[in-house]
Amino acid sequence: MPDTLAEISGPKPAPIAAVNDFVVKFANVNGSGSASANGLFAKAIIRMGVPVAARNIFPSNIQGLPTWYEVRVSGAGHLGRRGGVDLAVPLNPQTWDDDVKEISSGGYLFYDSTKPLTASKFRDDIHIIGVPLTAICNDAYKIPRERQLFKNICYVGALSWLINIDPAVIEQLLNEEFDSKPKLIPANLNAFNLGRDWAKNHLTPIGLQLQKSDAVGNRIFVEGNAAAALGAVYGGATVCAWYPITPSTSLAEAFTGYCEDFRTNADGSTNYAIVQCEDEIASIGVVVGAGWNGARAFTCTSGPGISLMNEFIGLSYFAEIPAVIFDVQRGGPSTGMPTRTQQSDLLLAAYASHGDTKHPLLLPADPGECFTMGAQAFDLSDRLQTTVFVMLDLDIGMQEWLVGPFQWDGAKQIDRGKVMTADMLEAGAFFGRYTDVDGDGIPFRTYPGTHPDKGAYFTRGTSRNRMAGYSEKGLDYQDNMERLLKKFHTAAALVPGPIIRPASVKTRIGAIYFGSTTPAMHEALEALEAAGHHIDAMRVRAFPFSQDVYDFIHAHDEICVVEQNRDAQLRSLLMIEGGIDASHLASILHYDGTPITARFLFDAIGKRLEARKGTRQVTGKADK
Amino acid sequence: MTYILKPKLHHPSLPKNDLGFTRRDYEGRVSTLCAGCGHDSISAAIIQSAWELGIAPHRLAKMSGIGCSSKTPDYFLGQSHGFNSVHGRMPSVLTGANLANRDLIYLGVSGDGDSASIGLGQFAHSIRRGVNMSYIVENNGVYGLTKGQFSATSDKGSKSKKGVENTESGIDLVALALQLGATYVGRSFSGDKDQLVPLIKGALSHHGPAFLDVISPCIAFNNHAGSTKSFDYVREHNEAVNRLDVIIGRTPITTAYAPGEVREVTQHDGSTLTLRKLHDDYDPTNKIAAANYLQERHAEGEIVTGLLYVDPEATDLHDRLGTTAKPLNQLTTADLTPGAAALAKINASLR
Numbered sequence: 001m002p003d004t005l006a007e008i009s010g011p012k013p014a015p016i017a018a019v020n021d022f023v024v025k026f027a028n029v030n031g032s033g034s035a036s037a038n039g040l041f042a043k044a045i046i047r048m049g050v051p052v053a054a055r056n057i058f059p060s061n062i063q064g065l066p067t068w069y070e071v072r073v074s075g076a077g078h079l080g081r082r083g084g085v086d087l088a089v090p091l092n093p094q095t096w097d098d099d100v101k102e103i104s105s106g107g108y109l110f111y112d113s114t115k116p117l118t119a120s121k122f123r124d125d126i127h128i129i130g131v132p133l134t135a136i137c138n139d140a141y142k143i144p145r146e147r148q149l150f151k152n153i154c155y156v157g158a159l160s161w162l163i164n165i166d167p168a169v170i171e172q173l174l175n176e177e178f179d180s181k182p183k184l185i186p187a188n189l190n191a192f193n194l195g196r197d198w199a200k201n202h203l204t205p206i207g208l209q210l211q212k213s214d215a216v217g218n219r220i221f222v223e224g225n226a227a228a229a230l231g232a233v234y235g236g237a238t239v240c241a242w243y244p245i246t247p248s249t250s251l252a253e254a255f256t257g258y259c260e261d262f263r264t265n266a267d268g269s270t271n272y273a274i275v276q277c278e279d280e281i282a283s284i285g286v287v288v289g290a291g292w293n294g295a296r297a298f299t300c301t302s303g304p305g306i307s308l309m310n311e312f313i314g315l316s317y318f319a320e321i322p323a324v325i326f327d328v329q330r331g332g333p334s335t336g337m338p339t340r341t342q343q344s345d346l347l348l349a350a351y352a353s354h355g356d357t358k359h360p361l362l363l364p365a366d367p368g369e370c371f372t373m374g375a376q377a378f379d380l381s382d383r384l385q386t387t388v389f390v391m392l393d394l395d396i397g398m399q400e401w402l403v404g405p406f407q408w409d410g411a412k413q414i415d416r417g418k419v420m421t422a423d424m425l426e427a428g429a430f431f432g433r434y435t436d437v438d439g440d441g442i443p444f445r446t447y448p449g450t451h452p453d454k455g456a457y458f459t460r461g462t463s464r465n466r467m468a469g470y471s472e473k474g475l476d477y478q479d480n481m482e483r484l485l486k487k488f489h490t491a492a493a494l495v496p497g498p499i500i501r502p503a504s505v506k507t508r509i510g511a512i513y514f515g516s517t518t519p520a521m522h523e524a525l526e527a528l529e530a531a532g533h534h535i536d537a538m539r540v541r542a543f544p545f546s547q548d549v550y551d552f553i554h555a556h557d558e559i560c561v562v563e564q565n566r567d568a569q570l571r572s573l574l575m576i577e578g579g580i581d582a583s584h585l586a587s588i589l590h591y592d593g594t595p596i597t598a599r600f601l602f603d604a605i606g607k608r609l610e611a612r613k614g615t616r617q618v619t620g621k622a623d624k
Numbered sequence: 625m626t627y628i629l630k631p632k633l634h635h636p637s638l639p640k641n642d643l644g645f646t647r648r649d650y651e652g653r654v655s656t657l658c659a660g661c662g663h664d665s666i667s668a669a670i671i672q673s674a675w676e677l678g679i680a681p682h683r684l685a686k687m688s689g690i691g692c693s694s695k696t697p698d699y700f701l702g703q704s705h706g707f708n709s710v711h712g713r714m715p716s717v718l719t720g721a722n723l724a725n726r727d728l729i730y731l732g733v734s735g736d737g738d739s740a741s742i743g744l745g746q747f748a749h750s751i752r753r754g755v756n757m758s759y760i761v762e763n764n765g766v767y768g769l770t771k772g773q774f775s776a777t778s779d780k781g782s783k784s785k786k787g788v789e790n791t792e793s794g795i796d797l798v799a800l801a802l803q804l805g806a807t808y809v810g811r812s813f814s815g816d817k818d819q820l821v822p823l824i825k826g827a828l829s830h831h832g833p834a835f836l837d838v839i840s841p842c843i844a845f846n847n848h849a850g851s852t853k854s855f856d857y858v859r860e861h862n863e864a865v866n867r868l869d870v871i872i873g874r875t876p877i878t879t880a881y882a883p884g885e886v887r888e889v890t891q892h893d894g895s896t897l898t899l900r901k902l903h904d905d906y907d908p909t910n911k912i913a914a915a916n917y918l919q920e921r922h923a924e925g926e927i928v929t930g931l932l933y934v935d936p937e938a939t940d941l942h943d944r945l946g947t948t949a950k951p952l953n954q955l956t957t958a959d960l961t962p963g964a965a966a967l968a969k970i971n972a973s974l975r
Contacts, residue, residue: 046975220974230970236960238952239723241716262962269948271959273723275941278749282716285709285746289720292707293685293728294953297720311710319707405971410964414957447953448685448705448721449728456682458698458706470653470698 013106015127017207020050020075020215022086024159024208027099029092031063037152038069039400040173041159045073046221046402047169049213053079053519055399055595060246060335066095075215079366079402080520083599087163087208089155091133096121108206110159112151129203131158136194150191157195162203164210167196220405224396225300227367228326229254230406231374232298233262236414237324239297240274241286243305246338247394248328251300252276280305284312284323291322292459294419294447296378298324303332303345306352313387314353317484318461320434320443322381322417325349326374326390328397331593340593341394343515344565349389350543350573355462356481360491361389361543365518366396368403369541373496382417384491385445393564395516395595418444425454433457433468434480441486488544495542498549501525503534510556511605512585514540514570517562517596524601531602533609535560543573550578553585558612560605562588564596630654642678650675652702656695662814662840662855663693663762667700669817670731670760673824674701677872684729685721689714689743692769693735693762693840712743715750715759719941722755725951726942729828730757737767740776740795747797751804751833756940758827758834759806761797762814764842765853772845783850796922798932801835802915807938808834809914810868811929813858814841818867823931825870829895832938839927858927865917865930866908867900889936899931908934 016022024041028034035056042054053072059065072082087108090099103109105125111117113130122128137151160167170192178184229251232240242252256274263271277283283299290297301309306327316323329345331337349361360380362373373390381388418438420431425446431454434443446455457468465471466479501522503509513521518539525537538552553559553574561571568587574580588604590596630651638646650671655664674684681703688694690711697706709717718732739747739761750759765782767773772785779794801809808830812820820838827834839858841847847854852861866887872895889897889909899908907913914933921928948955 218971218975220971222974234961234967236955236957238955238960239720241720262966263960265948268946270946271948271952271955273942273945273947273952275719275723275753275945277716278745281713282719282746282749285713285716286720286723288709289687289707289717289722290724290952291720292717293721293724295720295724297724312713315710406967408961408964408967412957412961414960446705447725449682449725452680452682453703456703456705458708460708 012127013125015108015207016086016104016106018086019209019211020073020213022073022208023082023084024071024073024087024089025085025099025102026069027088027090027092027095028067028069029094030059030061030065030067032152033149034067034069034091034152037156038071040153040170040177041156041165042071043173043221044160044165044169045071045210046216047173048166048210049216050075050210051077051079051215051402053081053402055081055395057594058339060339066092073210075213077215078519078523078598080518080523081595081597082523083597087206089159091155108208110155110162127206129162129206131155131195131198131203133158133195136198137191140191140194150187153188153191154195157192158199160192161196161199162206163208164205166212167192216402218405219402221400221402222367223250223398223400224364224367224370224392225251225328225398226254227370227406228300228374228390228392228397230258231371232324232378233258234371234408235296235375235378237296237298237378238272239286239290239295240272240299241277241283241297242299243277243280243283243301245280245302245305247330247398248300248302248305248326250398251326251328280308281312284309284325287323288312288316288321291316291381292319296322296324296382298326298378300326300328302328302330302338303348306345306348310353313359314355314357315461316387317353317357317359318355319459320385320445322385323387324377324381324390325387326392329391329393337593339394341516341595342564342591342593343391343393343517344569344591345391346565346569347567347572349391358488358544359387359389360384360495361391362495363391363514363541363543364396365515365539366403367401368406370396371406376496379415380491380494383415383442383494384487385417385442386487391515393516418442420444420446420450420455422451425451431455432466434464434483435466436483436486440490441483441488442490492544492546495544495546497546498541498552499539500552501537501539503536504529505534507534507536508557509533509535509609510552510559511535511537511562512540512559512570512574513537513562517564520596520598520601521562523598524605527598527602528606531606533606535605540570545574545577549574550580553578553580558586559584560586560588560608562596562601564590566591641675643680645675647671647675649703650681650701652697652699655699657692658844660843661692662764662842663696664699665814665817666760666762666820666838666840667696669820669824671700672817672821673828676821677825677828679729679828683727684731686731686733687714687718687721688733689735689738691735691738691767692842693733694738696762697733712738712741713746714738715743715746715755718757719750719753719755722757722941723947724953726756726947727951730755731828732757732759734759734761736761736763736765736775736777740797744776744795748800748804751801751806751835754805754939754941754944755833756831756942758824758830758836760824760827760836760838762840763797763837763853764840764846765851766842766846768842768845779852782852783848785845785848787850796918797835798837799915799918802911802933805833806835806933807832807935809933810835810931811837811839811927813839813862813929815855815859816862816929819864819929822868822870826868826895826897826931826934829870829872829891829893830934830938831892832935832940861925861927863921863926863928865903865906865928865932867902868931869898869900871896871898889934891936892938897931897934902930908932909936
């Protein structure tokens with residue numbers, strides 16, 4: 001990058017012009033109160049009917065470290081990260097250089113011009129917009145804390161003029177936000193207008209413009225963790241045991257909030273029990289104990305928590321006890337990367353624990369599926385009498401996404417699976433705790449306390465026969481292990497199947513992806529298709545894989561598996577469980593902790609397909 | 625251990641309790657522990673206690689971790705559900721089970737390795753959380769199933785069977801339980817059934833976290849000269865502060881006591897703990913004094929036994945959480961699922 005203006009040559013590129021299709025990135029200092037102003041900015045655009053994908057990129061810190069908020073405005077409804085920045089709002093001197101470097105050529109830099117900056121701090125190929133935010137707020141406010149807080153709303157005001165945010169929408173949002181603290185409404189509105197009026201008097205609107213639209217429809221804007229927590233409420237969870245860990249903490253907190261609202265009886269008593277435990281081991285222990293005793297129970301955690309829970313997860317598998325674990329995946333271990341997103345716990349979760357174990361995983365793609373799968377996980381774990389994982393990641397869990405409204409079938413009843421009741425026992429039904437009576441590998445269980453003299457059994461990990469009697473015989477062990485495998489095959493038919501997105505023309509090229517990659521992948525697929533790359537795509541939604549997953553793989557000659565981890569974990573699962581040849585599955589991997597972008601996918605998949613074009617013509621198998 | 629099956633026929637004149645059950649109806653499978661193991665005496669005391677209290681066996685859930693002691697729930701109360709869980713993690717499993725159904729009685733059986741080493745954290749947190757349970761540690765100061773390693777409750781200076789002296793401080797689970805907020809704390813000896821049975825009965829009828837440390841010599845690995853957990857050592861150093869009778873309901877007290885010798889404590893469930901004083905100055909409802917007394921006697925090398933502390937006004941985790949009276953595992957779809965109309969409101973709040 002040139003160091004001084006003198007070194008820069010050539011004409012300035014034309015300013016980027018776009019309507020309802022651009023990326024704005026705010027750079028702030030953690031704890032400075034910017035989050036609510038940035039949220040107001042994003043929500044205002046949504047209220048104007050224009051789809052937005054907003055991502056908060058934050059440090060493992062309460063105050064002082066850099067934080068970013070990226071708002072992707074997409075009238076076309078692309079909600080993944082696009083890549084690139086059209087308008088940067090760097091308000092953190094610590095990260096200024098990198099923030100300025102990121103701006104696309106012809107893009108815009110909006111900055112606080114109170115203090116003059118040397119020319120070397122800018123670039124010649126971008127458009128500079130200075131607003132003296134600090135000076136404006138220092139004039140208007142006397143209290144230092146107010147000067148800082150209202151500066152945030154002040155820049156939203158200036159931006160509103162530059163990109164055409166409707167001030168009436170802001171006013172409406174502030175009215176709703178401060179419904180219970182009405183004094184704050186005029187104060188915030190005043191700060192907003194300070195910025196807006198200054199911009200109006202000194203600046204002209206830029207090339208990035210908003211236009212009212214109806215592309216948002218009836219969609220809602222919600223975090224995956226809140227959606228999963230609501231799913232747990234609708235799924236009938238009554239016991240939640242957890243230990244704080246980013247990025248899953250807000251799931252337990254949201255569950256607490258929803259339970260207070262929806263599970264409190266008229267007399268004040270609660271239809272739920274939430275325990276913040278001493279660690280993740282105790283959390284899963286409580287869940288296993290509650291599941292054993294017939295309550296629907298869950299914990300929420302992240303990778304390090306799963307590591308600690310391993311022994312209990314194995315016990316749940318062998319002793320056949322329902323448990324639900326929400327794993328909000330992140331980079332790890334230690335601190336720092338844990339506030340970044342990854343899909344790197346698949347293998348950890350799928351084969352958690354000692355001995356021969358494997359566990360169903362649900363792979364939601366957005367908060368909408370966090371809600372449905374969050375509820376479904378409880379039916380599945382009761383039905384299968386085992387641990388079921390719901391694999392979120394930080395990008396889904398802690399970011400607000402625009403998704404279709406939550407829906408619930410009011411006629412739906414909770415499925416408790418194969419539970420033998422006192423009446424069944426009294427009527428003489430056969431009860432063998434570990435006996436496969438239906439051929440699906442799933443035995444009946446009884447809840448403790450069911451019947452005075454029938455149906456009691458002693459729960460152990462292994463070392464038991466079909467009647468739950470103590471046995472160290474090899475044949476009994478093997479018989480049990482084979483039944484557990486049969487049960488796992490049963491699970492493959494019960495978990496959500498894949499969703500296939502065919503190319504517009506017949507092709508032998510396929511792509512497999514899952515989870516938070518989905519919106520960026522869809523956008524990349526559209527762009528690849530326009531560039532002549534026709535790809536059938538399959539979104540995997542669960543493990544174990546159903547037959548449809550393998551059928552798709554076998555129907556294509558060349559497959560890219562897209563994942564946000566280093567070790568191609570989904571690809572490994574496909575190879576291990578489906579016996580797929582390694583050469584059949586190419587990996588597209590993104591694991592720097594930032595959410596995968598459509599531009600990255602377009603480049604990576606496009607390059608790979610271009611590189612293999614020659615090979616394909618030789619074999620003559622693909623693209624036919 | 626014996627491999628001879630127990631006869632199924634009962635002697636017709638065996639006495640029956642209020643439920644019409646004999647003592648044998650509270651038995652379990654044949655023990656696989658070593659002949660003469662103190663743990664088997666504790667199992668027998670549990671059987672006796674449950675029978676005397678007239679507990680319907682299926683209304684009790686027995687939970688354990690891993691180790692010799694944790695195997696014992698298979699050897700009593702065969703009509704109760706049992707759960708032999710994970711090493712050191714019985715307390716969390718019991719907590720979860722208790723949250724799921726507050727109506728059952730929860731008996732946690734653990735050992736000194738299970739509770740004082742790997743499970744010290746869960747021991748501590750289940751007690752401070754106030755889980756309504758009877759938590760019995762069958763304390764032999766040694767790892768039996770792995771053949772004789774010191775456990776964390778081994779006293780400093782105690783010798784192993786191989787003659788090695790323990791150089792690490794022993795953990796006193798009773799002292800910890802008192803500090804952590806257990807509302808019923810006792811210590812006993814597997815060789816003193818008369819003392820142990822009423823202590824277990826009191827624990828089972830207590831509403832709150834009840835903890836019993838039962839010294840239970842390991843005849844295979846920790847019953848030699850130089851051990852502070854041997855039968856001989858415990859008998860010589862046992863200093864009981866009181867003798868307990870547990871009276872359920874309105875049963876009149878028939879034993880005659882001299883005035884001033886007896887202290888009665890009525891618990892929430894109506895049961896009365898009648899304590900015959902062996903030490904004039906010992907007040908089992910004064911936690912600080914109890915803790916001091918235990919420390920003083922411990923320094924003298926004595927093992928203080930009896931009902932050491934009880935809070936008759938104890939509360940439990942459910943009281944603190946405000947959980948509904950109906951067991952959570954019996955709530956239905958209608959109780960649990962807010963429905964489509966509530967969801968529409970949530971959707972509206974997210975636009």
